[in-house]
Amino acid sequence: MNNLLIVDQNKCVKCGICANVCPSCIIAMEDDGPKCIRDRGCMACGHCVAVCPTAALSNTRCLLEDQTPIKNELISSEKAYNFMRARRSIRNFKPQLVEEDKIRQLLDIARYAPTAANSQGMYYIVVSDEKLIRKIADATADWMELEIAAGTSRARYFNSVLHVYREQGKDIIARNSKQMIFALARRLNETGISNCEQSWAYVELYAPTLGLGTTICGFIQTCAATGYEPLRELLKVPTKQKIVGAMIVGYPQYKYHRLVERQHLKVEFR
């Protein structure tokens, strides 16, 4: 039970911070330092090791030597605020495809997004095949038709989307994109969609620093969330996985010159 934590007794000052921050409450402070009281509860988040002010602690599920010291690189709140405001959903791209290495770089940051109980476990499929993307958009449109026929609450909205897609011939579903990223999670992971939303937030904010633009494909995501088989088949999704997200990516065609306003903050303090 106690071999999860490795304590360097020469460095441990018994401050108890590791026990205080442990999200699973499995660390107890004893006279000779921190002790793990329930090692199966460890979610390998690494908080206990990362927070130790004297680098006295390692965790077999999150080793001290694998952690990177934090340099004081905090950006000002004003810079962060404007940077986050400047992110826009990008739907018009230059013709060239994003290189594999760059997409790897983009997705790499998503590994650091929060996930329920540090479950992580996201899988990605990058489609750089325009014809396949058109088939995916068509399959989503077919699914919308089924929803309309079934008279679901989304029927009216989908009717107008289908009108634009089919009658006006405008790709409102996949935005004529040439590259799309799909996020997958294990089929039984109940928090897969929530985890994906967090990952997408990281990806969308990081994209502009790589000169990239992204937009979440809500119609495709919603269709995928129902487990729509034709979509699963197009992407050859393994039985044990489910699609939890879809996003287009590319080099933005246009530059934005102004920050927009949003609804005012609605908050109540009690």
Ligand SMILES: Cc1cc2nc3c(=O)[nH]c(=O)nc-3n(C[C@H](O)[C@H](O)[C@H](O)COP(=O)(O)O)c2cc1C
């Ligand atoms: C869950 C979700 C689904 C979305 N689905 C689509 C979509 O299917 N097509 C699209 O063009 N934009 C989609 N968007 C982007 C929103 O339209 C966009 O975030 C919103 O209009 C605000 O614009 P901004 O992201 O540029 O600030 C989606 C965004 C979210 C969060």
